[in-house]
Each structure stands twice: as structure tokens, then as C-alpha cells.
Amino acid sequence: MSLTPETRLKQLDLNLLTVLDALLREQSVTRAADSLGTTQSAISHSLGRLRAFFDDSLFVKASQGMVPTRKAELLRQPVVAIMAAIRNEVLAEAGFDPARSRRAFVFAMTDVGELVFLPPLLTQLRKAAPGCTVRTVQVPIEQIEGLLASGEVDLALGSIKSAPEGLYRQRLFMNTFVTIVSASNTSIGENMTLEQFRRTPQVVVSLEGKPGTAYDNLIEEQGVERNVFLTTPHFLVVPLLLERQPDLIATVPMELANAFARYGTVRILKPPVELPQFALDQHWHPRFHNDPAVVWLRTMVKQTFEQYAEPGGG
Template sequence: MELSDIDLNLLVLFQQLMVERRVSKVADNLGLTQPAVSNALAKLRRIFGDELFLRTSGGMVPTPFAEQLGESVGYALGMIHSGLNQRTQFTPATLKRTITIGMTDIGEIVFLPALLERLGREAPGVTLNTVRNNAAHLREDMEAGKVDLAIGLLPQLKAGFFQRRLFRQRYVCLFRKGHALDRPKLLLSDYKAAEHLVIVSAGTGHGKVDELIQKAGIDRLVRLSVPHFVSVGHILQSTALVATVPERLALKLVEPFGLVVRTHPVKLPDAPISVFWHAKVHREPVNQWLRSMVFELFGGDGPPGAGLA
């Protein structure tokens, strides 16, 4: 098939269907009637010889062929959009818009204070919004321009996305000061004997840490499991539990909650934390400025916990 065989507007409509999954929503987005969208979909079906989208109670579900085609179409349209808008100029001080970043609750604790402070000085008209980077539709929302950046360990963002590593994150043990384990070095035998707080962070790279500990033959006594990291400081502050957490989060919690960080006695691989953005905004000035700010504030593998036991 040649490019001259298909109308670019049909591919735009196809991409909208991949993101929205509803004919009515696509019609509203593109300023078309629902019959016009249905007719365009019928043309696409004839061109590609595939149903492309199947109607279900939950909306239009793409076929396997549409999923495969969607990666290439999304990337191509993104590059075209980027090329058409690369000359756009802006001044951060006068910028007025909402920026949305995908991150975990760890990211909100580690990144947001410094990022908000910088935005307040350089771009006071910017409002910051966060969404979970393990959300089911993160990929589609980034393709549609609803999410500007995502930060974390996100292997699902491949074709059509750029990424740059911020740092490699190691895991440490965290518990309250005065704990029975509050000694210069945490031994593996002490770790095994302790009662543990486990954070079941489903859908993120952090969730794999517990699997690795189990594979190492470590049978922990888990006293409490929680689905997020936000409550970790409060829980450890008033209990004798021990938690395995990312180092940068641990160092943020030490002073406010009176905690102690120790090198983990189990050999765990570092987790690469990266920034991801879609090809459509690769040359978009606001996104370039935002990425540069994130890299400057948080990039580098420097030893944030130098001197840990």
C-alpha cells in the first residue's frame, strides 16, 4: 500500500478511535457527526481488510491488527505534529497552562516539592497535575497529548516514545530510630527475624522487588501490607516494622518521621528510573523546557545516601 492510497484524515480518525474507543467522543473531538465517523471507519475497514474495532459494552475494542497498526500510526502522526509545531515559541514566565505528569506516589514525594518550587519561580502561570503512571490508559493518554511526561520504570512505553534515564534507584531498609535493629549494620539474620511492612505496588517496577526477595529464599514475617507508599513514614514511626523501599524515598522520610536507613542485606538490582515522552511532543518547545527542568533537578546517579551502613 502506498501513502497516496489513503487519506491522512482517516489515519487521524483511526488514532482518535484508538485513544477514545467511542464513536461519539471521536465525533466531538474532530467536529464531525457520528454517521461521518462511522462512514470513515467503514472506509478504513475496506482499505485494510480488517474490522479494526469491535463494538462491546465497554466501547470500541481494537483488533490485534489495529493494535499493531496503532503503534506505527501514532508514531508517524506524532512526528508530523512535532514538525509542524517546532517553530512555536514561548516564554515560561508568561506561560499559562496545565502540565500533567504520570508518576507513582513515590514520585510525588520525591519530585513534586522541588519541581513546584522551580515552576513557581520560572513559570508561575503553570498548574501541575499528576496521574498514576501505572494507569491502564497511560499510553493512549500520552499519545493523545493528555499527559506530557511520565517518570518511572515503564517497560510498556516503547514504540512511539522517547526516554532518558534519570538515575538508577537502589533499595534500602527503613525503620524507626531506637528499633532493635538500629545498629551500624543490618545483618541478613536480623532482617529475616524482623516483622515487615510490605508495599504491594501493583503495576509498577517496585512490585518486582518482593518477588526477588522471595526468589532469594527469604521467608519474611509480613505483619502488614499496604497498596501505596504514602503511609510508610507514619506506620514505621510508631511500630517495630521494617520496610524495603527505594533509597530516595527513604531519605525523604528519615527526618520528618524519625527513621533510620540501612543498606539492604539482600542483593537487589537497581531500578532504572527514566523520563518518557511521546514522539509527537519531542520537538515541542514547552515539553522540551519541561524535560530539561526535570533532568536538571533530578538527573544523575550521584550517591544520595553516601555513608549508609
């Protein structure tokens, strides 16, 4: 005699869904335990109970971590929906106490975002929410909406071109571009001519890693043809390249240039071409607009960067 759905529900400890959600997201017992603020042995024990309930191994070990089985993949969407409903509709009534929470906050940002956003954010988070942890992810733009909708990412920070219209967006501060040269570059003085700018070999950053999609392609939009020597998807390698190849230059966001300049390896110059400012924003999904933890988080983020209201602030 088969059991009714009601009987089966009584046999399922709903706390196990939290563990299944974390395992589907992290695909690692260690990371799942960290995200839930518990031990690896507790996660392993819960996984054993989940396997017995669903009569399936759910995850198998592979070189890249724990790979979900077909049944686990079939469970992904309903589990994500259930957990989102619990967070938005049940826990929303309970409020959020940052001082006592042990939540893991997840930000989507680029490597430049980590350099600009993380230091001040971590300072504020450790003061206000000492039990919480932080994780950052770098993902293609087309995946951001899905990750925010599922709750796998709490906020996306940065200058996100072509961000989905369905997301909420809040301006954090305006930034602008500056040109950086090696501190040992003696051929370029305190002011760079347009001819020097055109002629000098340059490093450009394309987050998509494709020609013609440079982060600073506003320069070409101003009708200036550059001598592009290297295209890279990584901002953080730029000052190292300029240190080893002093004849190269690069045009980067000013807050990033300020961070590079603190190490004394580069000088900051005003580009010899007028470039418009651009916005750095935070984005979140409507499903979590009223989630107390996300409301607190984005308020904290906004307050942290109020001092950056004008280019060069902070």
C-alpha cells in the first residue's frame, strides 16, 4: 500500500530542504556547511537522511565537486521556489537582526568590484553583523537575473551594462575614467597629448574577453582610434603588466586607479579625450524586495558608498 502525500510529508523533516538547497547551490559539503553555519558532519548526516527519503544518491563525487543526479536536478526548481517562499513570506515577518545573524551574504561582482567595493563593505559588515560571512561570485551578465531570482546571489554590484529591466536598480555613486601609466615611464609627463594617447600601446579590459567589447569602449565612441596591444578580461593584472612593460598605458575607472596608485607602481593622468561619467549600482530581484535581510544589506551598502557621491570621493 503506497503512502499518501500527507503521510510522506510527515516523514520529511523540512529542515532537510535547507540542506538540499545549500548542497544544490554549493555542490560541496564543506561550502554548504559554511553557508548554513553548521558542521560538515551535520551536513553529511542530513544528506544521508535525504538519500533515504528520496531513495536516490542525489549527489555523486566528481573531480569538480559533488554533481547532482537527475533526480536532484528535478528537485532543484521546486526546492528553490519553496526556500524563496519561506524567506519572503514566512521569515519576512520575523525580521532580521544583523548582530545575531549567521547568514552568508553573496555578492555578484567583477574583480574590479572586489577591489573597490569589498574593503569598505567588509569593514561595515564586520561591525554590524559579526556572525555573517561573505562570498563573491563572477558570472556572465546573462546569468545574473536567474541567480538573483533564485536567492543564490543577494546583490549584484557594479556597472552592469544591459542589466535585465526586471531587476531593481539603485545608484551608489558616479565614477569616471582616468589613464594610468607606469611610475617608471619617463616618456609621458604630467599631461598626455592626444597624439601620445593614440600612438602609445594600450591594455584594454573586456569582461567578455572578446575584441570590440572593451570596458572603456567609450573612447572609440568618441572617435579616437587607439593602438590596442593587449585585451584581457581581468582588471587586476593591469598594474602588473604596466610595471613589467613600462611603455604600456591603460584607461580604467578612477576608483580602481586610486587603488592601484596606493602601491606606487602607476601614475594617474587625465585622458586627453572627454569621457562621460558612468554609474555604479546595486541590483536585486523583485522576489527579495521585501526580504528583511536583503533590505538591511542594500541599505548598508547604500550608506557605505554615500561618501563616493562625487568622482574621487573616498
